[in-house]
Amino acid sequence: MIFQLQRYTIDTDRRELTLSGKAVHVEPQVFDLLVFLIENRDRVVSKDELFSAVWKGRIVSDATLSSRISAARRAIGDDGEKQAYIRTIARHGFLFAGELIKTESKAHAPEAVGQPERRQNITFCKTPEGIRLAVATVGDGSNLVKTANWLNHLDYDWRSPFWQPLLQALASSHQLVRYDARGTGLSDWNAQEISFDAFVRDLETVVDALGLERFSLFGMSQGAAVAATYAARHSERVDKLVLHGAYAQGRRRRNSLEDEDQANALTTLMRYGWAKEHSPFMQAFSSIYFPKATTEQVRWFIELQRVSTSSENALRIRRACDNIDIVDLLPTIRTPTLVTHCRYDNVAPFEQARLIAAAIPNARLVPLESENHAILPDEVVWPTWLREIEDFLAG
Numbered sequence: 001m002i003f004q005l006q007r008y009t010i011d012t013d014r015r016e017l018t019l020s021g022k023a024v025h026v027e028p029q030v031f032d033l034l035v036f037l038i039e040n041r042d043r044v045v046s047k048d049e050l051f052s053a054v055w056k057g058r059i060v061s062d063a064t065l066s067s068r069i070s071a072a073r074r075a076i077g078d079d080g081e082k083q084a085y086i087r088t089i090a091r092h093g094f095l096f097a098g099e100l101i102k103t104e105s106k107a108h109a110p111e112a113v114g115q116p117e118r119r120q121n122i123t124f125c126k127t128p129e130g131i132r133l134a135v136a137t138v139g140d141g142s143n144l145v146k147t148a149n150w151l152n153h154l155d156y157d158w159r160s161p162f163w164q165p166l167l168q169a170l171a172s173s174h175q176l177v178r179y180d181a182r183g184t185g186l187s188d189w190n191a192q193e194i195s196f197d198a199f200v201r202d203l204e205t206v207v208d209a210l211g212l213e214r215f216s217l218f219g220m221s222q223g224a225a226v227a228a229t230y231a232a233r234h235s236e237r238v239d240k241l242v243l244h245g246a247y248a249q250g251r252r253r254r255n256s257l258e259d260e261d262q263a264n265a266l267t268t269l270m271r272y273g274w275a276k277e278h279s280p281f282m283q284a285f286s287s288i289y290f291p292k293a294t295t296e297q298v299r300w301f302i303e304l305q306r307v308s309t310s311s312e313n314a315l316r317i318r319r320a321c322d323n324i325d326i327v328d329l330l331p332t333i334r335t336p337t338l339v340t341h342c343r344y345d346n347v348a349p350f351e352q353a354r355l356i357a358a359a360i361p362n363a364r365l366v367p368l369e370s371e372n373h374a375i376l377p378d379e380v381v382w383p384t385w386l387r388e389i390e391d392f393l394a395g
Contacts, residue, residue, distance in 0.1 A: 001013075001039075003035075003038055003100055004100060005038075005076060005085070005098050005099075005100055006077075006098075007019055008024075008076050008077070009021075010034065010035065010038065012035055014159070015028070015031055015159045016159075017031065017034070017075060017076075019077075023161060023164070023165065023377070024075055025161035025294060025296045025297055025300070025378075026071070026072075026075045026161070026296060027071070027296055027299040027300050027303060028159075028300070028303055029054055029055070029068055029303075030068050030071045030072050030075060030296075032053070032054045033050060033053075033054050033068050033069070033072050034072045034075065034076070036049075036050065036053045036054065037072070037086060037094060037095075037096040038096050038098075038100070040096070041095075041096040041097075041098075041100075043095070044089045044092050044093045044094065044095045045093050045094050045095070045096075046092065046093040047062070047065060047093055049093070050065060050093075050094070051065070054068070069086060069088075069094065071296065072086060073085070073086050075296075076098070078098075083097070084097070084098065085097060085098035086098075118138050118139060118168065118171055119138070120136040120137065120138035120154070120158055121136065121137050121138065122134055122135065122136050122154055122155070122186065123135050123137075125205060125206060125209035125210075126205070127182070127201060127202065127205045128201075128205070129192070129193075131182050131187070131188045131191050131202075132187060132188045133179055133180065133181070133182065133187045133188075133202055133205060133206060134154050134179060134180045134185060134186035134187045135154075135177065135178070135179045135206055135209070135210070136154040136158070136176075136177070136178045136179070137175060137176070137177050137210070138167075138171045138175070138176050139170070139171030139172065139173075139174055139175050139176045140174075140175055141173050141174045141175055142174055142175070142215075142216065142239075142393075143174065143175050143177065143212050143214065143215035143216065144170060144174035144175065144176050144177065144215065144216050144217075144218055144393065145177040145178075145203070145206070145207060145212070145215050145216070145217050145218070146167075146170070146176065146177065146178045146217075146218045146219070146220075146223070147203055147217065147218070147219040147220075147223035147224075147226045147227045147230075148178075148179055148180060148181035148184070148199065148202065148203075148223055148226070149219070149220045149221040149222055149223030149224075150221055150222060150317065150318075150321065151184050151185075151304060151305060151308035151309055151314070151317070152178070152179075152180050152181065152184055152185050152308065153180065153184070153185035153186065153304065153307050153308045154178060154179070154180055154185055154186055155185075155186065156185075156303075156304060156307050156308070157178075157304075160300055160304065161296070161297060161300055161377065162297065162300055162301060162304070162374075162376065165377040166377075166386075169386055169390075170218070170389075173390065173393075173394075174216075174393070177206070177207075177210065177212070177215070179202065179203075179206045181199055181202050182194060182198060182199075182202055183309055183313040183316065183317060184308050184309045184313065184317070185308055185309075189309065189310060189313060191313075194313065194316040194317055194320055195320050196222075196225070196226075196320050196321075196323070196324050198320075199222070199226050199320070200226050200229050200230060200233075203226055203227075203230050204230065204234075207237070212237075213237065214237060214238075214239055215237065215238065215239065216238065216239045216240040216241070216242070216393055217230065217231060217238055217240070217241050217242070217335075218242045218244075218389075219241075219242070219243050219244070219246065220243075220244045220245050220246075220374060221244075221245045221246070221247075221347065221348065221373065221374075222247070222250075222320075222321045222324060224243040224244065224245065224246030224247070224356075225246065225247065225248065225324050225326050227241060227243065228241065228243065228246070228248075228326055228329070228330065228333060228356070228360075229326055229329060231333050231335045231337075232326075232329045232330075232332045232333045235333070235334045235335055238335045239335070239336075240335065240336050240337075240338070240392065240393055241333070241335045241336065241337040241338070242337075242338045242340070242389055242392065242393070243337065243338070243339045243340070243356065244339075244340045244341065244374065244375075244385075245341060245342065245345060245347065245348050245373050245374055246339060246341065246348060246352065246353060246356055247324065247347075247348040247349075247352040247356075248324070248325070248326050248327045248330060248352060248355055248356050248359070249324065249325050249326075249327060249352065249355075250263075250321050250322040250323050250324040250325065251263040251321075251322045252322045252323050253322075253323060253324065253325040263318075263322045265284075266281075266284070266285065266288075266318065267315060267318055267319070269281035269284055269285070270285075270311065270314055270315055270318060271311070271315060274305065274310075274311035274314055282302050282305070285305075286298045286301055286302065288346045288347060288373075289301070289346075289347055289372070289373045289374075290372045290373065290374075290376065291346065291371050291372065292370070292371050292372050292376070292379070293372065293376060294378075297376065327355070327359065330356060330359035330360050331359050331360070331361065333360045333361070333363075334361065336362070336392075337357075337360045337362070337363035337364070338363070338364050338366065338388065338389070338392040339353050339356055339357040339360075339363055339364065339365045339366065340353075340365075340366045340368055340385060340388060340389070341353030341365070341366075341367060341368065342368050342369075342370040342371065342372055342373065342374075342375065343367045343368060343369055343370065344370065344371040345370075345371070345372070345373050346371070346373070347373040348373065350367070353365060353367075364392075366388050368381050368384070368385055369381050
């Protein structure tokens with residue numbers, strides 16, 4: 001269904017809230033709460049009904065519900081004083097009082113001008129040791145393979161305000177291929193081996209299963225090291241190589257006491273606070289990766305941790321990343337390479353980008369003015385980043 005509320009559009013199939021055509025960041029629980037209230041707008045909805053519909057009967061506090069109600073109000077330009085759309089009915093529950101301009105079935109709704117709907121196709125392939133990997137393909141054009149990174153979930157990422165704008169942009173001019181690495185997302189979680197070498201083998205499995213003879217690679221974070229390693233080993237198959245937020249050395253391979261201490265601290269916090277919204281780990285982890293993210297973006301990021309993998313797998317993946325070292329193979333890469341990097345990245349220091357760009361023959365380095373690990377859609381530098389990537393791939 002599509003609901004139209006003044007300048008807001010709520011699309012339940014795409015799980016998307018837009019304001020005058022521009023996406024509004026809203027976390028999954030808040031979106032579900034908002035849709036449930038709209039669908040039941042002819043009556044007062046009790047707290048118990050919301051707990052059942054949104055949290056599936058899980059025990060949550062009244063404070064959590066209140067925060068989600070507040071977030072839903074903010075998302076559609078309402079607040080606790082006006083209560084123009086979402087009203088609190090004392091001792092009874094909540095009532096959606098906004099007047100919808102129109103309600104349409106998705107089957108009869110017109111396509112948004114300039115924003116054709118793209119549906120990804122998710123399939124599975126098996127590694128030589130029998131691990132099932134989930135693979136998503138979407139779009140048309142030359143093949144662009146995005147390597148898996150920390151952390152992925154093919155379905156959740158496609159709906160996330162973090163990743164959807166980037167993925168949609170890439171799919172607009174390429175056949176975009178993504179996959180969930182072993183131990184994460186829709187792929188098998190019970191992998192006996194989780195290591196950097198295994199991550200590279202996962203990429204080899206995916207491209208071979210799809211029969212891709214020639215393609216470009218796009219790697220972010222530790223996925224950049226995976227992409228670079230594949231390009232070094234299979235240069236005859238890789239047209240272009242794009243690396244963002246890359247590091248050639250994990251925290252334990254940088255000969256830095258600060259990095260070593262940070263690696264120890266993160267693994268300790270992960271062990272005791274994985275995917276808990278108010279845990280010290282989630283606060284520390286989010287502030288390191290995305291210090292400039294909004295509250296809603298942070299909540300999406302936290303939810304991604306929860307749905308993407310288990311605490312045990314997260315620790316195993318983190319250890320594998322901390323021990324990455326591909327410095328020696330960088331000079332052997334012959335693929336045209338673009339290295340983009342946020343100048344004040346706290347996850348992968350800018351020095352790592354300089355090291356990579358200097359070591360790969362003829363690589364081009366593009367510094368970006370941001371403190372985040374990955375560029376977020378609402379940052380000023382976002383259009384510049386996309387333009388650099390597309391110009392390089394098209395060149």
